[in-house]
Amino acid sequence: MNRRILQIICCLCLVFSRYAFAQDNLSALIPMPNKVSTGSKAPLVLSGDKVACYIQVDSLQFELETVSSLFQKRFGLKIEQTSTSSDAQVRLLIDKSLKKNDHYKLSVNDKRLEIKGASAAAVFYGLMTLDQVLAGDVCATKQRTISAIEIDDCPRFGYRALMLDPARNFLPVNELKFYIDQMVKYKFNVLQLHLSDDQGWSIWIETYPKLAGSRFYTKQDIQELVEYAEKRHVQVIPEIDVPGHTVSLLAKYPDMACIHQREAEKIIGKTGHMMLCAGNEEVYVMMDDIIREVAGMFKSPLMHLGGDEADIPKNWAKCDLCRLLMKKKNYTEPAQLMIPFFENILASVRKYGKKPILWFELNNEYPPADDYLFPYPKDVVLVSWRGGMTPTGLDLSAERGHNVIMAPGEHCYYDYPQYKGDLPEYNNWGMPMTTLERAYRLDPGYGRPLAKQHHIWGVMGALWGEAVIDINRATYMSFPRAFALAEAGWTQMENRSWESFKKRVLPNVNELMKAGVSVRVPFEIAR
Secondary structure (H helix, E strand, C coil), X not given: CHHXXXXXXXXXXXXXXXXXXXXXXXXXXXXXXXXXXXXXCCCEECCCCEEEEEECCHHXXXXXXXXXXXXXXXXXXXXXXXXXXXXXXXXXXXXXXXXXXXXXXXXXXXXXXXXXXXXXXXXHHHHHHHHHHHHHCHHHHHCCEECCEEEEECXXXXXXEEEECCCCCCXXXXXXHHHHHHHHHHCCCEEEEXXXXXXXXXXXXXXXXXXXXXXXXXXXXXXXXXXXHHHCCCEEEEEEEECCCCHHHHHHCHHHECHHHCCCCCCCCCCXXXXXXXXXXXXXXXXXXXXXXXXXXXXXXXXXXXXXXXXCCCCHHHCHHHHHHHHHHCCCCHHHHHHXXXXXXXXXXXXXXXXXXXXXXXXXXXXXXXXXXXXXXXXXXXXXXXXXXXXXXXXXXXXXXXXXXXXXXXXXXXXXXXXXXXXXXXXXXXXXXXXXXXXXXXXXXXXXXXXXXXXXXXXXXXXXXXXXXCHHHHHHHHCCHHHHHHHHHHCCHHHCCXXXXXXXXXXXXXXXXXXXXXXCCCHHHHC
């Protein structure tokens, strides 16, 4: 009886706290599921100190571990596996009738909790939703009950990514694992690693040992990270950025630069605007070796090769070797050299079993633009990133048959400040603000008819690393804006609402803080 009274008092304190939003089983759901039904049916009551759980197939072993951890955290109860489905209060099942890979159904009634998924990943996402149900419905959870609910849910887009930049500021493997642990709570399934740039080269290449800086990932590091991510249904995609953003390479191997740049001073961290030489065959031999080694370390079928912000006028336009190649190809513009450059680079990518991704560049850096920078091969997936250019790029890619990932800078660049006067406090070149509301206002389809959205793979939030000194800064800049992106990537537009989202943010901020995650508290949304 005393315990029951304490539970009631605890719940009343939570409900009436002036800092708390409404507490129910929908109040902490991010991303919002696409179909939810609640009612007045009796809850599932968990009695005793153990709960029986049935998993249909051995491939759900990690999901069993996940539900065990979840029940220990929320209820202080142990999960005990049973081989008999009828004896279980918790059932995790694979349902092949669910056709989309991430589709799951979560059902709670007075008899049992059941999660069915089209795949192990889908069951895992169902568990992430369950965790948020329990976090939001504090009173029921404190009483070791789960309110009745039915959720039938699958994502708007299959590709839901975040990007980190260890080339500029190195992030050790354990910190990357910590970041993965947070992103999967919100159903992200891709982590892109920007491994090379002017400021550094963060992966060991056996053929070119001088490339790596003082801190780098070994092959063993990458294997450990990839296996950790794979268990959590995250693919890790490597990015080696070429032909620009290559000062760290050219400082060690200057003969790979254009002829007039070979003797120029190259200070890693200060020098910029240099490129690999398009007319030097040795560049393609080197890149083939690098791509071979990197492709062999990562299980993802995808590999990103950059292709952005190439300062062609200062490099290829002034290089004798590049001019010679232009003459041979009957080109009239130096930018056309991107065609043979990427013919060579992407041939290596394909040879080693990967599908290429490139940053999406148009024929102008700012509006207006009306064409690609160069004709991208049909198998290239393009990442739309330049602020203000996304609608044009979206329409062009639809017309020309290219798949596209939406990462528009005005919504998805998380190195930008979240609020006036907020971080970053250095390397801020006059960045625009990307507030939480602005991040949330992203519609990846930009209001286009559904028939013109089929080529959209999904979304990505990019966290460039100039001012990201450690993982605490990375999570602070990511969250809660990544909540907004999670909902943009998962939830259909008709099920999204800024007013609803604002109420669901703070319980999740609280959950991350309790897990030791550095996160920005968006006080302004409560005003």
